[in-house]
Each structure stands twice: as C-alpha cells, then as structure tokens.
Amino acid sequence: MKNYLLYLLFVCLGTTTVLAQTPSPDEFLGYPLGSKFTPHQKVVDYFKKVAAANKNIQLQVYGKTYEGRELLLAVISDPSNMDRLEQIRTNNLALSNAEKSAKATKQPAILWLSYNVHGNEANSTETSMRVLYTLAMAKESNVKDWLKNTVVIIDPCLNPDGRERYVSNFNMVSGVVPNPDPSAREHSEPWPGGRPNHYYYDLNRDWAWQTQIETQQRLVAYHKWMPQVHVDFHEQSYNEPYYFAPAAEPVHQDITTWQRDFQVTVGKNNAKYFDENGWQYFTKERFDLLYPSYGDTYPLYNGAIGMTYEQGGIRAGLAVITSDGDTLTLKDRIDHHFTTSIATLETVSTHSEKLLTEFKKYFEQSTATPPGNYKTYIVKAQNIERLRKMAELLKRNHIAFAFGADRTLNGYNYENQKLENFKVERNDLIVNLQQPSSVLANVLFEPQTMVTDSNTYDITAWALPYAYGLNAYAVKEALIGTYTFIEEKKESIPAIAKPYAWVMPWNSIKDAQTLIALQKQNIKVRIAEEAFTIGGKVYPAGSLLVYRTENEKSIKDFSKILSEIAKGNNVSLYPIASGYVEKGKDFGSSVYKLLTTPKVAVVTGQEVSSQGVGEVWHFFEQELDYPITLISVQNAGFLDINKINTLILPDGTYTEKLAEQLSSWITAGGKLILMEDAISSLVGKRPFDIKKKEYPEKKDKDINERRYAEKDKDDLQNSIPGAIYKVSIDQTHPLALGLGKFYYTLKTDEKIYEPLENGWNVGTLKANSYIAGVAGEKVKKKLATGLLYGVQESGRGNIIYLGTDVLFRSFWENGKQMFTNALFLVN
Numbered sequence: 001m002k003n004y005l006l007y008l009l010f011v012c013l014g015t016t017t018v019l020a021q022t023p024s025p026d027e028f029l030g031y032p033l034g035s036k037f038t039p040h041q042k043v044v045d046y047f048k049k050v051a052a053a054n055k056n057i058q059l060q061v062y063g064k065t066y067e068g069r070e071l072l073l074a075v076i077s078d079p080s081n082m083d084r085l086e087q088i089r090t091n092n093l094a095l096s097n098a099e100k101s102a103k104a105t106k107q108p109a110i111l112w113l114s115y116n117v118h119g120n121e122a123n124s125t126e127t128s129m130r131v132l133y134t135l136a137m138a139k140e141s142n143v144k145d146w147l148k149n150t151v152v153i154i155d156p157c158l159n160p161d162g163r164e165r166y167v168s169n170f171n172m173v174s175g176v177v178p179n180p181d182p183s184a185r186e187h188s189e190p191w192p193g194g195r196p197n198h199y200y201y202d203l204n205r206d207w208a209w210q211t212q213i214e215t216q217q218r219l220v221a222y223h224k225w226m227p228q229v230h231v232d233f234h235e236q237s238y239n240e241p242y243y244f245a246p247a248a249e250p251v252h253q254d255i256t257t258w259q260r261d262f263q264v265t266v267g268k269n270n271a272k273y274f275d276e277n278g279w280q281y282f283t284k285e286r287f288d289l290l291y292p293s294y295g296d297t298y299p300l301y302n303g304a305i306g307m308t309y310e311q312g313g314i315r316a317g318l319a320v321i322t323s324d325g326d327t328l329t330l331k332d333r334i335d336h337h338f339t340t341s342i343a344t345l346e347t348v349s350t351h352s353e354k355l356l357t358e359f360k361k362y363f364e365q366s367t368a369t370p371p372g373n374y375k376t377y378i379v380k381a382q383n384i385e386r387l388r389k390m391a392e393l394l395k396r397n398h399i400a401f402a403f404g405a406d407r408t409l410n411g412y413n414y415e416n417q418k419l420e421n422f423k424v425e426r427n428d429l430i431v432n433l434q435q436p437s438s439v440l441a442n443v444l445f446e447p448q449t450m451v452t453d454s455n456t457y458d459i460t461a462w463a464l465p466y467a468y469g470l471n472a473y474a475v476k477e478a479l480i481g482t483y484t485f486i487e488e489k490k491e492s493i494p495a496i497a498k499p500y501a502w503v504m505p506w507n508s509i510k511d512a513q514t515l516i517a518l519q520k521q522n523i524k525v526r527i528a529e530e531a532f533t534i535g536g537k538v539y540p541a542g543s544l545l546v547y548r549t550e551n552e553k554s555i556k557d558f559s560k561i562l563s564e565i566a567k568g569n570n571v572s573l574y575p576i577a578s579g580y581v582e583k584g585k586d587f588g589s590s591v592y593k594l595l596t597t598p599k600v601a602v603v604t605g606q607e608v609s610s611q612g613v614g615e616v617w618h619f620f621e622q623e624l625d626y627p628i629t630l631i632s633v634q635n636a637g638f639l640d641i642n643k644i645n646t647l648i649l650p651d652g653t654y655t656e657k658l659a660e661q662l663s664s665w666i667t668a669g670g671k672l673i674l675m676e677d678a679i680s681s682l683v684g685k686r687p688f689d690i691k692k693k694e695y696p697e698k699k700d701k702d703i704n705e706r707r708y709a710e711k712d713k714d715d716l717q718n719s720i721p722g723a724i725y726k727v728s729i730d731q732t733h734p735l736a737l738g739l740g741k742f743y744y745t746l747k748t749d750e751k752i753y754e755p756l757e758n759g760w761n762v763g764t765l766k767a768n769s770y771i772a773g774v775a776g777e778k779v780k781k782k783l784a785t786g787l788l789y790g791v792q793e794s795g796r797g798n799i800i801y802l803g804t805d806v807l808f809r810s811f812w813e814n815g816k817q818m819f820t821n822a823l824f825l826v827n
Contacts, residue, residue, distance in 0.1 A: 021053040022050055022053045022054060022133070022136055022137065023049065023050075024133055025046065025129040025130060025133055028045075028046050028049060029042060029046070032331075033126060033129065033130060033331075033334065034126060034318075034329070034330045034331035034333075034334050035318070035330075035331075036318070037122055037126070037167040037170060037171065037318075037330075038125070038126060038129070038167075039164065039167060040069055040125075040157060040160045040163060040164050040167075041069075043125055043128070043129060043156055043157060044069075044070050044072060044156075046129055046132075047059060047072060047074055047129075047132060047156060050074075050132055050133065050136050051074060053136075054136045055079060055082065056076060056077060056078065056079050056082050056136065056138070056147070057074055057075065057076050057082075057132075057136055058074075058075040058076075058082065058085060059072060059073070059074055059075075060072060060073045060074075060075065060221070062217050062218065062220070062221040063213070063214070063216075063217030063218070064213075064217075065159075065160050065161045065197065065198065065213065065214055066161060066197065066198035066199065066212075066213055066214075067160075067161045067164075067198050069160035069161060069164070070160075071155075071157075071158075071160070071214060071217060071218065072155070072156070073153055073154065073155055073221060074132055074153070074154040074156070075151060075152070075153050076132070076135045076136065076147065076151070076152045076153075076154065077108060077147050077148075077150065077151040077152065078108075078144065078147040078148040080148065081108050081147070081148070081151060085151070088107060088108060088110075088151060089224065089225060091103065091107055092107065092110060092225065092226055093224070093225075093226060095226075095356065095359055095360045095363065096226040096302075096303060096359070096363050096436060097363065097436050098360075098363040098364050098366070098367045098436045102360065104353075104356040104357045104359070104360045105353065105356070107356055108148070108149050108150050108151050108352060109149065109150050109151070109228045109229065109348050109349070109351075109352035109355045109356055110150070110151045110153065110225055110226070110227040110228050110229070111150050111151070111152050111153070111227060111228070111229045111230075111231075111344065111345060111348045112152075112153040112155070112222070112225065112227040112229070112230045112231070112299075112304075113128070113131065113152065113153065113154050113155070113231050113233070113341055113344075114155045114158055114230065114231065114232045114233065114295055115127060115128045115154070115155060115156055115157060115158070115233045115337075116128075116156070116157040116158060116159060116163055116233070117158040117159050117203050117204045117232060117233075117234070117295060118159060118162065118194075118195045118196075118202070118203075118204060118234060118235070118314075119159045119161070119162020119163040119164070119165055119166045119194035119195055119196070119197075120162070120163075120166040120189060120193060120194035120195050120235075120314055120315060121195075121233075121234050121235035121311075121313070121314055122163055122166055122167060122170075122194070122235075123235060123311060123313055123330055123333040123334055123337060124233035124234070124235070124311075124337050125156050125157045125163060126330065126334050127233070127333075127334045127337040127338050127341065128154055128155075128156035128157070129156070130334065130338050131154060131338060131341045131342070132154055132156075134338075134342065135147065135152060135345075142346070145349070146345050146346055146348075146349035147349075148349075149348075149349040149350075149352040150345060150348050150349045150352060152345060153225060153227065155218070158203055158214060158218065159196075159197050159203050159214065161197050161198045162194050162195060162196055162197050162198075162203075163194065165193075165194045166189065166193070166194025166195075167194075169189060169190060169194070170186055170317060173185050173186050174186040174317065174318070178317060178318035178319040179317075179319075180319040180320050180321045180327050181321065182238075182320055182321060186317045187315050187316070187317055187320060188315065189315060191604075191605060191606045191608075191610060192604075192610030192613070192614075193610065196610060196611070196614060197212055197214060199212065199614045199617055199618040199621075199622075200610040200611055200613060200614025200615075200617070201611070201614055201615075201618065201809070201810070202611070202809075203215060204232070204234075204294055204295050205291070205293050205294065205458070205809060206293060206809065207219070207292075207293045207294060207295060207297075207298035208292045208293040208298055208397065208440075208444065208811075209293055209393070209809060209810065209811035210393070210396050210397075211618075211809065211810035211811055212618075212810075216396070219396065219397075223398055226302065226303070226304070227299070227304055228303075228304055228305065228348070228352075228355040228356065228359050229266075229304060229305045229307075229344070229348050229355065230295070230296070230299035230304050230305070230306050230307070231307050231308075231309055231340075231341070231344055232294070232295030232296055232306070232307070232308050232309070233309050233311075233337055233341075234308060234309065234310045234311070235310060235311045235312065235313040235314045235316075235333070236310045236311070236312055236313075236314060237312060237314060238312045238313050238314060238315070238316040238320050238322055238328055239312065239322050239323045239324075240310070240312040241279070241280035241281050241282060241312055242274065242279060242280065242281040242282075242309070242310065242311050242312065242336050242340075243281065243282055243283065243285070243286065243287060243308070243309065243310035244266070244267055244270045244271075244281065244283060244307065244308075244309045244310075244340055245263035245264075245266055245267050245283065245296075245307040245308070245309075246260065246263040246264045246267050246283050246284050247263060247283075247284065247287050247288060247289045247296070247307075247308070248284050248285050248286050248287055248288045248453075249288060249452055249453035249455075250288050250289070250290045250451045250452045250453040250455075250456055251288065251289045251290070251452070252289055252290050252292075252297070252300075252301075252443065252449070252450075253371075253450050253452075254301065254371045254372070254439050254442060254443060255289055255300050255301075256362065258358045258362075259300055259305055262305045262351070262355075262358075263305060263307060265347060265351065266305070266307060266343075266344055266347050267283050269343050269344075269346060269347045270339075270340050270343045270344070271283075272343075273339050273343050274336075274339070277339075279336060286457070287308050287310065287457060288453070288455075288456050288457050289306075290449070290451065290456050290457075290458070290460065291456075291457070291458040291459060291460075291462070292440070292443045292444060292462065293809075294306075294308070294458075295308065296308045298440075301439050301440040301443050302437070302439075302440060303359055303362040303363055303366075303439075304359075305355070307344075309337065309340050311333050311336050311337055312328065312333075313328065313330075313333045316328055316330070316333070317330070318330045363436040366435070366436055366437070366438040366439055367434055367435060367436055367438065368434075370433035370434055370435075370438035370439075370442065371433075371438065371439055371442050372433070372442040372446055373446075373474070373476070374411075374412070374433070374442075374446075374474040374475060374476055375432070375433050375434070375475065375476055375477060375478040375479075376430060376431065376432050376433065376474075376475045376477060376478055376479040377430075377431040377433075377441070377445040377465075377472060377473070377474055377475075378409075378411065378422075378424060378428050378429070378430050378431075378472060378473045378474075378475065378479070379428060379429040379430075379431075379464075379465055379468075379470050379471075379472045380425070380428055380470060380471045380472060380473075381425060381426075381427035381428050381429070381470075381486075382469075382470050382471060382740065383469065383470060383507055383508065383738070384427065384486065384508075385507065385508030385509065385510050385511075386468045386469060386470055386508060386813055386814070386817075387427070387429055387468075387470060387486070388486065389468070389813055390429065390464060390468050390470070390813075391429060391486075393464075393811075394431070394441075397437065397440060397444075398436075398437050399431065399435070399437045399440060399441045399444075400431075400432070400435045400437065401429055401430060401431045401432075401481070402429075402430050402432075402480065402481020402482065402483060402484060403426070403427055403428065403429055403430065403481050403482070403483040403484070403485065403486060403487075404424065404425065404426040404427060404428060404430070404481060404482045404483045404487075405424045405428075405430065405479055405480070405481055405482050406424070406482070407423075407424045407479065408421060408422070408423050408424070409421070409422060409424060409473070409475050409477060409479065410422075410475070411473035411474055411475035411476075412447060412473060412474040412475070413471070413473055414447055414463070414465045414466065414471055414472045414473070414474070415471045415726075415742065417447070417771070422473055424479070426483070426487050427486050427487055429481075430479055430480075430481035431445060432478055432479060432480055432481070433478070434478055444462070444463070444464050445463060445464055445465070445472075445474070446463060446474075447463055447474060447772060448461075448772050449461060449462075449463075449772065449773070451773075451774055455716065456721055456774065457721075458721060458722065459721055459722025459723075459746065459748065459773065460721055460722055460723060460772075460773040460774040461722060461723050461724040461746070461771070461772040461773025461774075462722075462746075462811075463724070463772060466724050466744035466771065466772070466814075467744070467746075467811060467812050467813055467814065468813045468814055469739060469740065469743065469744060469813065469814030469817070491572065493572060493574060493575070494535070494575060494577075495575075496575040496576075496577050498548070499548055499575035499576055499577060500547070500548060500549075500576050500577060500578050500579050500587065501545050501546060501547045501548060501575075501576045501579070501587060502545070502546045502548075502562065502573040502574060502575055502576065503528075503539055503543050503544070503545055503573070503574045503576060504543070504544045504545075504546075504566075504571055504572070504573050504574070505542075505543060505544075505571075506527075506542040506543060506544055506737055506738055506825070507738045507817075508738070508817070509623060509624070509816055509817075509820060510569065510570075510571065511544075511571065512624060512820045512823075512824060513569060513624065513625070514565065514566070514569040514571050515544060515595070515824055516624060516625070516626055517565045517568070517569060518546065518562075518565055519595075519597045521555065521561050521565070522554065522555060523546060523551050523555065523558070523561070523562065523565075524546070524547070524550055524551055524594060525544050525545070525546055525594075525595050526544065526545045526546075526547065526592045526593060526594050526595065527542065527543075527544055527545070527592070527593055527595055527734065527825055527827075528540075528541060528542065528543045528544075528545060528591065528592055529541060529591045529592070529593060529732075529734065530584055530585060530591045530732075531583075531584055532581045532583060532584030532585060533581060533582045533583035533584060534576055534578075534581045534582055535576075535577075535582075536582075537574075538583075539574075541731075541732060541737065542734070542737030542738060542825070544595075545576075545587070545592060546562065546573070547587070593827055594827075595824060595825070595827060596645065596827055598645065598646040598671070598823050598824060599643060599644050599645045599646060600620070600626070600627070600628045600629065600644070600646045600647075600648065600823070601628065601629040601630070601631050601636075601639070601644045601646070601647050601648070602616045602617065602628060602629075602630055602631070602647075602648040602650065603631060603632070603633055603636045603647070603648065603649050603650065603652070603654075604630050604631065604632060604633075605632045605633040605634070606633075607633050607652050607653050607654065608633065608649075608650055608651070608652035609650055609651040609652050609676075609677075611651070612650030612651035612652065612675060612676065612805070613630070613650050615650075615805070615807040615808070615809070615810060616628070616648055616650055616807065617630065618810060619807055619810065619816065619819070623816070624820075629644065633654070633658065636649075636658060636661070636662070637657070637658050637660075637661025637662060638661070639662075639665050639670065641665060641668045641669055641670055644670075645669060645670055645671060646670070646671045646673070646823065647662070647665075647670060647671070647672050647673070648673045648675065649672065649673065649674050649675065649678040650675050650676070650678065651675055651676035651677050651678060651805065652677060652678055652681070653677065653681045654678060654681045654682055655681075656685045659682050659685040659686065659687075659688065660685075660686070663686060663687050663794075665797070666687065666794045666795060666797035666798075666799065667687075667794060667795030667796060667797060668795065668796060668797065669795070669796040669797050670797045671797060671798050671800065671826065671827075672797070672798070672799045672800065673800045673802065673822050673823075674799065674800065674801055674802065675802045675805065675806075676749075676751075676802070676803065676804065676805055677751075679751075679753070679801050679802075679803060680692060680751055683753075687794045687799070688792070688799060689756060689757065689758055689759060689792050690753050690754075690756060690787075690790065690792070690801055691753060691754040692751065692752075692753055692754070693752045693753055693754050693782075693786045693787075695781070695782050716776050717776040717777050717778045717779075718750070718776050718778050718779060719774065719775075719776045719779065720747060720748060720749060720750060720773075720774065720775045720776060720779045720783075721748065721773075721774055722746055722747070722748050722773055722774075723746070723747055723770065723771075723772065723773030723774060723775040724744055724745070724746055724747070724771040724772045724773055725744070725745050725747050725765060725769045725770055725771060725783065726742050726743075726744055726769045726770075726771050727742060727743040727744070727745050727763040727764065727765060727769065727788055727789070728741075728742060728763070728764050728765070728766050728769075729741060729742060729743050729762065729763055730760065730761065730762045730763075733760050733762045733791065734821055734825035734826050734827075735760075735762045735763075735789065735791055735800065735818065735821050735822055735825070735826055736762050736763070736789075736818070736821070737821055737825060738817050738821070739814065739817055739818060743763055743789075743814060743815075743818065744771065744814060745763075745788065745804045745806075745815070746804065746805070746808050746812060747775070747783065747804055748804075748805070750779045750782045750783060751803065752765065752782065752783055752786035752787065752788065752803070753786055753787040753788070753790070753801070753803060754786065754787060755786075755787050755790075756787065756790045756792055758792065758793075759790055759791055759792035759793065760790060760791040760792075761787050761790050762789045762790055762791060763787070763788045763789030763790070763803075764785070764786065764787050764788065765783055765784070765785055765786050765787075765788060766785055767784060767785065769783070769784075770783070787801075787803070788803035788804060789801060789802055789803060789818070791826060798826055798827070800822045800826055802818070802819070802822065806818050806819045807819055
C-alpha cells in the first residue's frame with residue numbers, strides 16, 4: 001500500500017473519472033479545493049448534494065448555531081452496513097451501557113471525525129469535503145474494505161459562526177493573489193477573532209460543561225452513537241509542523257493502558273505516511289490528556305480513543321512564509337489533514353474487532369470496578385436550585401444519580417478536607433460509581449486530580465462541588481440512593497387579605513429572574529440587609545421585600561401582576577401582615593434599601609479579553625434574559641448616568657484616561673464592576689483605592705549554578721494554570737449573600753490585593769486557603785493572604801472588585817451568584 005494515500009490525494013483532485021451525479025469538491029465549488037476559503041453554506045450544500053446522490057451516506061442535521069447556521073453529520077459506510085445502520089447504532093449503545101446481550105463481533109467500529117472547532121483553524125472544513133468525496137466514491141478496493149469494517153461520522157464544522165467570521169474577514173482584506181508575508185493584514189484578525197463561537201466561547205473547552213448551544217446539540221448526537229474513536233482536527237501556529245497522538249503528559253490516571261497504547265498504534269500509522277512524503281511532525285510533546293472538557297479527553301472518559309490532530313496554520317490564510325523560510329499553503333494543510341483522516345480510517349478498520357472488544361470491556365469494568373479511591377459521591381442539598389443545575393449537567397452527560405438515603409456514613413468532607421461522620425438527607429444528590437459512566441463521573445467529582453506532570457495545557461482542578469458551591473462527601477462505600485427526584489418542601493403560607501409586604505428568598509439565578517420580572521413591571525423591591533423574625537419565622541439577610549402601599553400607588557392591578565410573576569417563576573412570596581417585627585429592624589428602617597434597576601453596559605474591543613466579554617454577554621442573554629449594551633472602550637468614558645448606571649469592565653487592559661473619565665460618572669451614582677486584570681490595570685489610578693499586594697523578590701545566591709536543562713522547573717514554581725482556593729466571605733455584605741461561609745474560586749494567576757482601607761473586604765484568602773490543582777511553590781506563597789473581592793464607595797456610586805473570573809467558562813455556577821449580587825444587590 002506504499003504511497004497509496006498520496007495517490008488518493010491526486011485522485012480526489014481529479015475531475016475526469018468522477019460519476020456525473022457525485023461532483024468532486026472542485027466541480028461543485030467552481031474552483032480548486034484549497035484555492036479559496038469556502039463559505040459555510042456552500043459546505044452544507046456540498047454535503048447535501050453528495051449525500052443525495054449516494055445510498056452509502058446518511059445526512060443528519062443535528063441543530064443550529066446561535067446565528068442560525070446548520071450543524072450536520074454525514075454517516076458513511078459500506079452499503080451492507082447502511083442497510084442495518086440503526087441496528088448497528090443501537091447495538092453499539094448496548095455495548096456502552098454494559099448490557100450483556102450486546103455483541104462486540106460482527107459489528108463495524110465507529111470513527112467520528114470532528115473538523116473546525118476553532119473558527120480560524122479553517123483548513124479542516126475544506127478537508128472534510130475531500131474526505132466525504134473520497135469515501136462516497138470508494139474507488140479503491142482498500143477504501144471499500146475499510147468501510148466494511150467502519151462506520152465513519154463526519155462533522156464538517158463544529159463552529160460555523162466562528163469560521164464564518166474568520167472567512168468573511170479574510171475574503172474582505174485579502175487581494176487577488178495571496179500575500180504570504182506574515183505581516184500582511186490577511187494574516188491578522190480584528191477583535192474578537194474567528195476562534196470562538198458567537199458568544200466568544202472556546203467550544204473545545206465546553207464538551208463536559210455543555211454551556212453553548214452547539215455543544216449541547218452535538219453531545220446529544222454523540223451520545224446516540226458513542227464512537228470507538230474520535231478525532232478532533234485543529235491548527236496551531238503556522239511555524240509549527242504537524243502534531244498527532246500519542247499525547248503528552250500529564251495523562252489522567254483513569255485513561256486506560258489500552259487507550260494509551262492505541263494512540264501509539266494510530267500515531268505510528270500516521271507517521272508512516274508522513275515519512276513517505278517527508279512531512280515534519282511531532283508527538284508526545286505538548287497536548288496533554290487531563291482537563292475533561294476537550295474534544296479528545298471527553299471521548300476518552302467515555303470509553304473511546306480520543307485524539308487531537310494539529311496542523312500548523314492558524315491565520316496562515318491561503319499561503320504564508322514560515323520562520324523556516326518555506327511557503328505553507330492551504331492546499332498543503334488540506335493534504336496533511338486528509339492524510340491523517342484516511343490513515344486513521346485504515347487503522348480503525350484494521351483493528352475494528354479489538355476496538356469493539358475493548359470498548360465493551362471498558363464499560364463492563366467501569367460498572368464492576370469503578371476507578372478512583374471512592375465509590376460514591378454525595379452532594380449536600382444546601383442550595384436546591386444549584387443542586388438542580390448540577391443534576392441537569394449530570395443528566396446531559398449520561399451520569400446516573402439519585403437522591404436521599406437514610407444512612408449515617410464516614411467520608412471525605414470537601415470543605416474541611418477531613419474524614420468525618422455525616423448524615424445523608426432526603427434531597428442530597430448521590431452518585432454511585434457502579435455505572436457505565438463511572439470514569440467521567442469520577443473525573444468530574446474527584447476532590448484532588450492526580451497530576452503526573454504540571455506542565456499542563458489547561459486548568460488542573462474543576463471538582464463539581466467546588467464549582468457549584470455545595471459541600472460534598474466522598475465515601476468508599478457504594479451507596480444506592482432511594483429517590484429519583486428532589487422533594488419539594490411544601491410550606492404553609494398564611495392567607496392574609498391585605499399584606500403589609502411580601503418576602504421572597506435570594507439564593508439563586510431563579511430568584512434573580514424573579515427580581516428582573518418584578519422590576520420590569522416597575523415594581524419597587526427592597527433588600528433586607530439584616531435578618532429579621534416575624535410570625536416566628538426567621539428571614540435571613542438578603543431576603544427581598546415588596547411593600548404593598550408604595551407599589552399600589554403607581555401600578556394598576558398590582559396584586560394580580562405580583563401573583564402572576566410569582567406563579568410564572570415558580571417562587572413563593574410570603575405575605576407579611578405588619579411592618580412591626582419580633583426581632584430585628586421594623587420595615588420602616590433604613591436597612592431595607594430600595595434596589596435600583598440596573599441599566600447595564602459591558603466594554604468590548606481590542607484591549608479587552610473576548611472570552612471575558614463573551615461570558616458576560618452570554619450570561620445576560622442566555623441565562624438572565626436581561627438587556628445589555630455592548631460598547632467600545634472609546635465610548636466608555638462618555639456615559640449618561642440616566643441611560644447606563646452599571647458598567648462592566650471585563651478582564652483587559654485599561655488606561656488612566658478611562659479611569660479619569662469614569663470618575664465623575666461613578667460619583668454621580670454609577671456602579672463599576674471590575675473583573676480580573678481590569679483591576680490590576682487601574683491600580684494606582686484615581687478614584688481606585690485598591691493596591692496590589694507586593695512580595696519582595698529574594699535573589700538566588702546560586703543563580704550561576706542553575707542548569708539550563710532544568711529551566712522548566714523554574715517556570716513551574718511560578719505556574720498556576722488553574723487551581724481552586726477557598727475564599728473567606730463576609731456573609732453580611734450584599735456581594736456575598738447566598739454564598740455561605742466560603743466561596744471556592746478558580747485561580748488562574750498570582751494576582752492578589754491589599755485589604756481596602758476605606759471599603760469592604762468581602763472575600764479574602766487566609767492561611768491554608770489552597771484546595772486543589774497545580775500551583776507552584778512561589779505562587780502559593782504569594783497567595784497566602786490577601787483580598788480578592790471587595791467593594792469601594794465613591795461619592796454616590798460603587799466600585800466592585802472581582803479579582804477572579806466568577807463566570808469562568810459559564811460552568812462555575814457559584815460565581816454566578818456573586819456576579820448577580822454585584823449586579824442587583826450592591827447599591
């Protein structure tokens with residue numbers, strides 16, 4: 001089969017021997033593949049055209065993007081397999097469910113090829129059309145044989161919105177002839193770039209969390225098929241060669257020896273064809289297998305062989321001169337991705353029986369002998385709404401769970417990191433690892449992820465109890481939950497004909513949505529800054545109050561509107577008969593502040609992190625359903641307090657000029673929310689009182705004796721790719737309401753601040769705040785104590801300091817509570 005794949009490259013480009021009803025990409029597009037970037041709709045049209053002309057292809061549209069572009073899969077195999085495709089799929093699912101009746105023989109393996117998850121890594125969608133045509137035509141006997149043993153699923157573009165952003169810009173700024181000079185504008189992108197989706201999210205980091213609509217729809221399709229092999233096609237810097245598996249360390253301990261070994265098998269076959277063509281490549285060097293939400297790790301934790309392939313080429317356009325002086329073309333990049341696509345098919349076909357046998361064994365072992373130190377994870381029902389959200393996430397990931405058991409157990413307490421006895425209560429969520437999805441469940445819940453090499457590519461801690469702000473226990477006993485649902489607590493609400501006020505809780509995003517609905521109807525809402533007792537019932541600080549008289553004056557049918565809002569949001573409003581309380585302050589006190597309706601803007605532009613902007617934008621539109629204005633940095637200094645009273649500066653770099661411009665707006669009553677580096681860039685500028693905590697650098701007496709080979713060890717001492725810290729909270733401050741005694745944050749940098757002298761130090765790190773994940777020794781010393789979250793009053797306004805990304809990738813649920821507090825409660 002020597003030079004066979006190289007031969008296929010030329011066959012696929014040819015137009016003389018193709019069947020009339022199945023056009024080649026060149027014929028359909030009207031230009032040679034690789035000479036232009038193809039708009040997404042043309043790619044979709046081509047897939048539909050080829051599928052319509054071939055009985056061995058089934059096209060499935062599995063959803064649409066935020067901007068309305070189609071997401072589709074092409075399922076391709078030998079006609080004999082296509083005739084029984086549904087039988088193959090259902091039997092394959094039975095294998096992944098560890099059903100004894102499922103047979104791993106006489107069944108093709110399933111290979112899933114995912115292209116273009118990052119929009120500006122644009123060559124792989126072009127490649128997908130060549131792969132589709134090659135498999136549809138199956139001219140060579142080898143291809144026909146491979147398809148007898150394999151069902152191939154092609155997703156031509158995981159991120160159409162981002163790709164279209166990149167392609168449209170490239171076509172707009174490039175000339176008639178490609179300019180290979182790296183400094184030419186066609187090799188640069190305007191903010192926010194084409195890499196992310198509509199909301200500027202990195203879809204390659206969203207597999208487990210499924211916060212984005214593209215991921216949510218794709219994972220529904222993925223779990224209907226559960227492939228044995230999944231390949232995620234990427235591009236890296238155009239000055240890099242090609243990367244394919246085997247992957248680099250760290251590799252999560254739950255990834256099996258078989259999975260690691262088969263990556264080597266695939267890599268060697270890929271290398272064979274690259275060697276024949278003299279193409280450069282590397283393996284085992286950079287891309288690790290730890291973080292659970294990649295396009296390679298998520299399949300691995302679901303029993304497949306997950307792999308990333310990286311072609312040099314981000315922003316390379318149609319041609320670019322590399323640092324080696326070579327010219328890299330789009331056609332070159334397509335050749336390389338095409339070769340690994342077909343070589344992987346060959347490997348999967350050759351080893352299909354073994355793949356299926358090991359696949360079945362994987363899930364049988366997952367059920368019989370779950371991985372890790374613990375057999376059950378129990379999450380306490382401290383906050384029902386956040387517990388519901390966790391349950392929804394588990395359901396989307398096909399992780400089984402139950403609720404409640406009448407038991408007292410001994411387990412590892414996530415909060416104090418000690419073994420202790422605890423009682424399992426009715427609504428506690430129970431994840432028993434004796435299930436097919438035990439590996440993924442263990443990875444998502446394990447308190448400490450074992451990291452064999454700290455030179456990792458992403459965050460190193462993500463345990464769901466910390467992310468959701470819910471205490472949990474890990475136990476070594478296999479506990480089976482008693483119930484399949486959360487018990488709704490039915491409280492007796494007194495019937496009062498003419499209430500003085502109504503009280504509602506403030507614990508969740510659902511409560512924020514209720515507040516939004518009330519303020520949208522111009523209903524005045526107040527916050528209780530202190531707890532109070534009335535009718536024998538204690539209402540905590542943070543409770544919201546609606547006074548009848550002050551609303552009836554201006555709102556017709558007020559009581560009816562209030563009742564409809566409560567019913568529509570499924571919340572309980574507790575009527576209060578009198579403004580006289582048994583304990584605490586009466587309702588005429590100043591501790592019941594009237595909440596201002598936020599009129600919100602977020603700053604965007606070149607100086608700002610697109611991820612930071614996207615997290616805020618997505619949260620407002622997709623979770624709060626609340627209006628937000630996106631403005632440029634240039635316009636941020638000219639705000640009208642009557643139109644915008646709340647301004648968010650996401651992670652970014654801001655100037656002293658902007659600080660000066662915002663000063664009078666804040667003094668007039670504006671609320672400024674600074675996130676991450678927005679704080680550090682404004683340190684020392686008026687009116688910001690916050691100061692960065694500095695640590696004296698000790699000179700290394702033996703600096704001249706350092707070994708060059710150990711330079712990476714020095715870097716790792718200052719590294720914190722993503723570790724969890726426990727933040728001590730001032731529970732009385734509005735910024736901290738609903739969070740409990742502690743807030744668990746994901747820290748991705750070493751920045752920390754001095755306590756505010758004239759302000760409120762709401763969230764601080766104290767001694768022994770480190771919880772989990774990789775943090776270098778020097779970083780740990782710097783993060784020993786200091787301020788992360790604070791509020792400073794300035795005139796009639798407020799400055800809110802959020803020193804970490806509380807909306808991190810939209811899966812850090814507990815942070816959403818703090819962010820919502822900042823928006824609605826801090827006045």
